[in-house]
Amino acid sequence: MKCLWAFFAVAAVLLTFVPFAGARPEVVDRIVAVVNDDIIRLREVDRQLEPVRKQLESRNLSEEQMREQLYEARMQLIDELINETLADQQIEEAGIQVGKAEVDAAIEQVKQRNRYTDERLRQALEMQGMSMEQYRSELRHQILRSRLVNRKVKSSIVITDEDIQRYYEDHPENYGSSPRYKLRNILLAGPDKDTNDPEIRRRINEIREQVNEGSSFGKMAEKYSLAPNADEGGELGEFAVNDLARDLRSVIGDLEEGEVSGGVETRQGIQLFYVEKIIEPPSEPLESAAAEIEEKLYNEQVDEKYRAWLESLRENAHIRVFR
Template identity: 40%
Template sequence: MIKKVFLMVFTLAWLQISLAAGTEVVDRIVAVVNDEIITLVELDKMLSPYKTKIEAGAGSEKRKKEMMESLERKMLHQMIDKSLANQEAKKYHIQVTEPELDRAIENFKKQNKFTQENFEKALEAQGMTYEGYRDRIRQEILQSRLINRAVRSKVIITDIDIKAYYEEHLEEFSGIEKYELRNILMKDEKAINEVKNKLDRNADFKLLAEENSLAPNAREGGYLGIFDINNFSDAVKDELIHLKKGDHTGIIQIDQGFQILFVEEIVREGGKTLDQARDEIQKILYKEKEREKFAQWLESLKENAHVKIML
């Protein structure tokens, strides 16, 4: 009851000030969050960069209107979340000082090699002001501290979670498969066919390369090096992709003539075992569960708060 009376008095006072100033009342309250209000002017300020992009984009006026209305609702809910989080931060005496903001921004600029001028131009290109960016960083730091206080102790990552993530993302941790290759390069198609026939009967590739290849690496038995075959042309990749160690391709026509490739070895680079990937996975899962718990915590705040939307 006290909250409602306070809000009514606050709202009436706000309207009286606007009228007393002799200005047209174009602003209005679009949401009430406990004892705080969100106004149309505040919402429009948040929407402004996106509104410009939508208006400049392709599509019918009807479609643009639908996009703006959807974005307006989404942004308002984000502002409500922000208001609730800020109220909780005040309750716990959590704050972000100006020097802390300065350090965070300077660190970001240093990491990305930005001067202040270039930094502000980059923000402008994204439709954001320097003050708007400061406010966003303030909110991120505040949220991090709220997470520390409200949800971090509830986040538990088990060995079962880590193993399941590793198995679901096995390709990410298996590294890049690379092929160690040799080749024989010849100008005459008939001659290279004879060489291939010998290879098909298990002749020594290195010896045949030394005796027949026209490439500069003939002395080294046609040794080429180690390659990620995804960087090769589709024609060469298709020849290699199904081969095993010790296999050779068919005859491949190239600008310099005809060649046969030999798979000396297939190796994996950059792969990680479960134990090697454990810390990395734990951090990923921790962040995911942290966001999930924080969202749940915000929902519980909404359930116990006085939130009224008047958009």
């Protein structure tokens, strides 16, 4: 193993530069961490870090602040990738596998539970900032992890009636009125445009003024929207604020029923969001909430024991990070 570490240490330096005849060396890729017999490469870290980088760039930070926060996010991501690699090694060692059919079945269960069509599921994922490919990968990872956890930690977990009662009493905000927003949208332009474009600003103001004067947002969605749901009047469905992508929560949460947002720059492009209705559900009694609370507490204990198990793996693993 020491020889292997020495090889990776040298490779981490050598792979940084790839010289070729007639040109200067170019930075291509390098190893950022070694986890037992596996490696984590810079290109994978940078790929997963890109959304964080874009978010930080939008906050007008100083160069020093940008550098510090990006470094902190990078090290946190590397730490998470180390844990994932350790878990993947255990999954491979145990011979745990998940096929395409099992992921398909999991997606069908999600669609049936939420009464989604394929297109409505894609729209819901987009509202949370995910593509279908990312969602499939995440589902597959969850199934693999669940099977690994089944073998390693679940047998020692017990949730009592007292645990459920205590959680219900301590979290009235979860089982009282939690409003849901019935939303519509208009996609005005692709991601190559921004809200400073004069034509886009004019169209945003025009639509908002017409809605404020009593025009149907749905009819304008049919007329102006570039989204696949334009023929449905921009209908998106019902969402709690916390179900939305993080950058949409404050936008939607600040709107009243019948209001239209300003232009919002999203991954899909510039969008307007309309709150057609705010639905205030009644308080939920303990009897109907008990199963959900039990599942939540169970998952929390699974996560806690899983993290402790990962820590024990880290203590016995050969891990080296190249900063």
